[in-house]
Amino acid sequence: MTTINLKEFYPWYDHDEYIEVPDGVAEELRADKRYEHAYIRRVMRNKAQYSLDCDDGIEYSACIFEKSPEELVIMKEQYQKLCRALNSLPEKQGRRVDANIIMGKTLREIAKEENVAKSSVGSSVKIGLASMKKYLQENW
Numbered sequence: 001m002t003t004i005n006l007k008e009f010y011p012w013y014d015h016d017e018y019i020e021v022p023d024g025v026a027e028e029l030r031a032d033k034r035y036e037h038a039y040i041r042r043v044m045r046n047k048a049q050y051s052l053d054c055d056d057g058i059e060y061s062a063c064i065f066e067k068s069p070e071e072l073v074i075m076k077e078q079y080q081k082l083c084r085a086l087n088s089l090p091e092k093q094g095r096r097v098d099a100n101i102i103m104g105k106t107l108r109e110i111a112k113e114e115n116v117a118k119s120s121v122g123s124s125v126k127i128g129l130a131s132m133k134k135y136l137q138e139n140w
Contacts, residue, residue: 002026009033081140085132096121097128 001020007013009029021029067075086094096114099105100121107125111118 004029081136082132084139085135088135089128089131093124093128093131096124097132100125101129 002023003018003020004026006017006019007015009032086097089097096110099110100107107118107121111121114121
C-alpha cells in the first residue's frame with residue numbers, strides 16, 4: 001500500500017489529505033499526471049495554440065453552444081406533440097407518413113413494399129400530413 005496526497009492529483013482539494021491506496025492505483029495516478037504534463041509541454045513546444053480569426057473553422061466550432069435545459073425541454077415537448085399527432089392517424093396512413101417523412105423512404109419504395117400504386121401512397125401521405133396539421137392546430 002502506498003500513501004498519496006489527494007491535493008497533488010485533484011485540483012479541488014485545497015488542503016493536504018493523505019490516503020492509502022494499492023500500489024497499482026498510485027502508479028496509474030502518477031502516470032496520468034506525467035501524461036498531462038507531457039501533453040502541455042508538447043502543445044507549448046509545437047506552438048499549437050490556435051487563433052480564432054484564421055478562417056479554418058476553429059472559430060465556428062468554438063462558438064457552438066450546447067442547448068440549454070429549457071431548449072431541450074421545449075424540443076422534447078414538440079417531439080411528443082408530433083408523436084401524438086402521428087398516432088392520431090389511421091394505422092396505414094400513419095405507417096406511410098412515418099416511412100416517407102421520418103425514415104426518408106420514397107413513395108415508390110413504400111408502394112413497392114405494400115404492393116399498391118404510387119399515387120395512392122402519395123395521396124395517403126399528403127392527407128395524413130394535412131390531418132396531423134389540423135390535429136396540432138386544434139389541440140395546441
